[in-house]
Amino acid sequence: MPNVLAIQGLTYKRNQKLILKNIDLTLETGKIVGLLGENGAGKTTLMRLITGSAQGSGDIMVSDATTATARKAHVSFSEQLHGFNKNVKISRVVDFYQTVYSDFDLNRYHELADFLQLNGELKLLALSKGMREKLIIALTLARQTDLYLLDEPFGGIDSMSRKKIISSIIQWKPDNATMLISDHYVTEIAPILDEIVVVKDQTIAVHQKTDTIRSESGMDIEDYYESLYAGGVDHD
Amino acid sequence: MTKMSALFKTMGWTKFRQINQMILLELIAVAVTGIWTAIKGNFNLATLFYLTASWSMLPYVVGFILLAVSTEKAYTADTFRLIPIEETRFYLMNLLSSLATLVYFMVVQAVLYGLTFWLGWSRISGMLPPMATVGSNVVEPIIVMLLVSLMTALLIWSTISFVHLVTSATSNFLPKFRQRALNVVVYVIVIFITIRVAGFIVHGVAWFARITFNGTDLGQFWLALAAMAVVILVEGALNVFLLKRWVETAAN
Structure with missing residues (x-):
């Protein structure tokens, strides 16, 4: 299978502190990959480096695009909508996405909005944290791109809705697209993951297929992930 | 795209x-x-x-x-x-x-x-006042005044952007410790340098205008506009470079 993402020798420092060092990572087309790690491990930073929102040293290629500008056309990132005035209606945010992203599929957005019970007439300031996250998921998945980066997308969403969204995420992902999801609800997302990538000690500590982990270690994904921090698994 | x-x-x-x-x-x-x-x-x-x-x-x-x-x-x-x-x-x-x-x-x-x-x-x-005292050629001064006000707006905005982007880029390299205090120092230094450099360019053009137009013509204003355009272009080029290479977005 061709690779949708290829990272080589990526290092990132900020405020004289090393956040990520010598990251090498390749992701195949069509996969759902869990990006796991403790708080502050660098998961969000890795996603920001892929989108070009943060500037590191090293090579990042998304679907043959190497420059940050070109990569942006191939990546849909769950950004937090901080650029909008809080008085803006959801429908206006959707108009914005439709105007600036040529790959934004309005019909798909409406399907997602119906599924997630989003009301376009509501203003951003009227949204609860969970509703805001649902809007971000809908906007991110309504684009038809090669790589989706979902950064802790389920925070603030009630457990019922969370399970419903997770179980339906496969239906929203285009067949040839790859989805990288960082999340703390490892048990809940594990069933849909093809692979996991664990960021630990400023680098990629593990990149494995979930089936391989289950068959070789005999553990479920959450136990395996927790064992990495207990030092119980040799993950070389 | x-x-x-x-x-x-x-x-x-x-x-x-x-x-x-x-x-x-x-x-x-x-x-x-x-x-x-x-x-x-x-x-x-x-x-x-x-x-x-x-x-x-x-x-x-x-x-x-x-x-x-x-x-x-x-x-x-x-x-x-x-x-x-x-x-x-x-x-x-x-x-x-x-x-x-x-x-x-x-x-x-x-x-x-x-x-x-x-x-x-x-x-x-x-x-x-009677129309005769207003003068016949009022169109050019009005156009120049409008252009000066628009160019001034562009100059102020591009200078603000330059200061903002330089401080944003440098703050990535400063240690977290006492970053606010260091940012203030960087702001002051960048504002001082920007004003001095912009002033140097504008004064240079004003001097050129004096010797060329003998200090009486509307041509001075056109040259002042040209000076502003030069500063806006220089700052613009630097701002784009900073955006490409150093300026990061605010993290979520």
Whole structure:
């Protein structure tokens, strides 16, 4: 299978502190990959480096695009909508996405909005944290791109809705697209993951297929992930 | 890739909305003070013109600042920076959408001035100097004045962007410890250097104008405009370089 993402020798420092060092990572087309790690491990930073929102040293290629500008056309990132005035209606945010992203599929957005019970007439300031996250998921998945980066997308969403969204995420992902999801609800997302990538000690500590982990270690994904921090698994 | 026109449209919309709010507040202020003047028995046909003239500066200043804030916000917000468009185009559309909104504000003000002037013409005309003393060639000075005000706006915005982007880029390299204090130091240094360099360019051109036009011609203003354009272009090139290489968006 061709690779949708290829990272080589990526290092990132900020405020004289090393956040990520010598990251090498390749992701195949069509996969759902869990990006796991403790708080502050660098998961969000890795996603920001892929989108070009943060500037590191090293090579990042998304679907043959190497420059940050070109990569942006191939990546849909769950950004937090901080650029909008809080008085803006959801429908206006959707108009914005439709105007600036040529790959934004309005019909798909409406399907997602119906599924997630989003009301376009509501203003951003009227949204609860969970509703805001649902809007971000809908906007991110309504684009038809090669790589989706979902950064802790389920925070603030009630457990019922969370399970419903997770179980339906496969239906929203285009067949040839790859989805990288960082999340703390490892048990809940594990069933849909093809692979996991664990960021630990400023680098990629593990990149494995979930089936391989289950068959070789005999553990479920959450136990395996927790064992990495207990030092119980040799993950070389 | 996103088209420049699409970016201009989306960036302009927010700014257009902000300026319309300012215009609305101005109209409310004129109406309220007009009613108050009428209650006091001092209302005449020229009152609305005087009130428009006295209130128009405030929304202009506030609107100008709001446009500057919107312009700067776009450089560090993922909402805008994730849009797949080359940085030079992004920078241009951000600045031009602010300028277009300012032009719109000026046109609305001109209409308001014209309308209230027309309403109060019978009273105002008596206070005006005879047309002969105004001079025949008023078109060029008006054009130059308009261009100077627009170029000044561009110069101020691009200078603000330069200071903002330099401090944003350098703050990535400063240690977290006492970062705020260090940022203030960086701000002061960058503002000082920017003002000195811009001043040097403008003075250089002024000197050139003096020796070329002998200090009497409108040509001096044209050269001042050229000097401003040079500073705007230099700052623009540096701003685009900073956006490409160093400036990161605010993390979620």
